[in-house]
Amino acid sequence: MKAKACLFDLDGVLVDTARFHYLAWKDLAARLGFHFTEEDNERLKGVSRMDSLEILLDIGGLRLSQEDKVIFATQKNNLYLTYIETMTPEDTLPGAREFMVAVRLLGIKTALGSVSKNAAMILDKTRLRPLFDAIVDGNIISRAKPDPEVFLKGAELLRVPPPSCLVFEDAVAGVEAAHRAGMKCLGIGSAEVLKDADLVVPGFTGLTPGAIAF
Ligand code: BG6
Ligand code: MG
Numbered sequence: 001m002k003a004k005a006c007l008f009d010l011d012g013v014l015v016d017t018a019r020f021h022y023l024a025w026k027d028l029a030a031r032l033g034f035h036f037t038e039e040d041n042e043r044l045k046g047v048s049r050m051d052s053l054e055i056l057l058d059i060g061g062l063r064l065s066q067e068d069k070v071i072f073a074t075q076k077n078n079l080y081l082t083y084i085e086t087m088t089p090e091d092t093l094p095g096a097r098e099f100m101v102a103v104r105l106l107g108i109k110t111a112l113g114s115v116s117k118n119a120a121m122i123l124d125k126t127r128l129r130p131l132f133d134a135i136v137d138g139n140i141i142s143r144a145k146p147d148p149e150v151f152l153k154g155a156e157l158l159r160v161p162p163p164s165c166l167v168f169e170d171a172v173a174g175v176e177a178a179h180r181a182g183m184k185c186l187g188i189g190s191a192e193v194l195k196d197a198d199l200v201v202p203g204f205t206g207l208t209p210g211a212i213a214f
Contacts, residue, residue, distance in 0.1 A: 001209040003166035003184070006103050007154045009046065010114035010137075012170035013188050014096045015122055018045060020083035025056055028076045034060040042193060046171030048115050048144035049073050077118075084118060087125040095204030100131045103209050109133045111154035113167065115144040134158050145173040148181035155181070166214060169197070184214045 012018030022041045029036035040059050044052040053073050057064060064072070089097075100110060111134040112119060119137035123129040134157035136150050143149045155162045167178035167185045175197045178185035187197030194200050198214065201207055 001103075001106070001108065001166070001212045002164075002214055003108060003212075004164040005109040005111065005155065005158045005160035005166070006100075007111045007113040007151050007165055007167045007178075007183070008100070009167070009169045009171065009174050010112060010119050010122060011116055012045060013168050014093060014100075014128060015087070015091055015126055016093055017084060017087075017122060018170060020080055021045075021052075023083065024076045024080040025052065027079055028072060029056060029060060032057075032060055032062060032072075034062075036060075042172060046115065046145040046169070046173035046177070048138065049077065049117070051144055081118070081121075084122055084125065087122060089125075089127045092126050092128060093203060095207060097128070097131070099204040099207055099209075100128075104131065106209055108209070109158040109160055111158050112136055113150045113154045114138065115141065115150055145171065146176035146180065148177050151178055151181040151183060155183075166212070169194070172196070186212065 008014055011021060025044060026036045043055050050073055053069055104110060110132050112132050113136050115138045117138040134154055136154045141149045141153060151167055155165050162182040165183045167183050168188055169175050169178060169185055170189045175185045175187060175194055184198045187194030187200035188203060191200040
């Protein structure tokens, strides 16, 4: 690995919370009277809570007042919180913790690059926090992915130039954000979905820093 810093997305990369986000949005869609598929959900990954709601309403062909949007987004988040409240260190995705430890042993810096406002709770529940040199989450950035702000902020906090940073992402919007930040991106998940990533692996199991060319 040539990178001097690794920037990790959280939901769907280090923890399986992408599933919880999907279940909570699907529940809201059902209450609003339409079906929300896993394929639709790809469009919400990496996108902020309110932008996700806009996409969901668009899929359902619904228009709501700003007041109702805030109520529904809060309901979705409350259901999501009931899922993440039960998380433990065992809910870290297979191989992710080991990969982060291996990277840090090589002297490579690590940062979180998530737009979630719930990231702190997840890091504490899973005890992942000590594995980061810097944390960038939805509470300190103003623009969600695909805007590059989240990753540029991570590079700045780590004092590593963007071209020396490698991003780990499961979302199409996240891959775009990494490239707009001038960083390489390793996709975690399906090569079909993450076709713009520089390399795609199904997960961290068996992945070593030495096996990554950039
Ligand atoms: C991203 C998820 O990490 O965080 C999105 O991929 C989610 O699905 C976004 O909408 C915001 O998360 P939260 O926890 O602040 O609602
Ligand atoms: Mg993600």
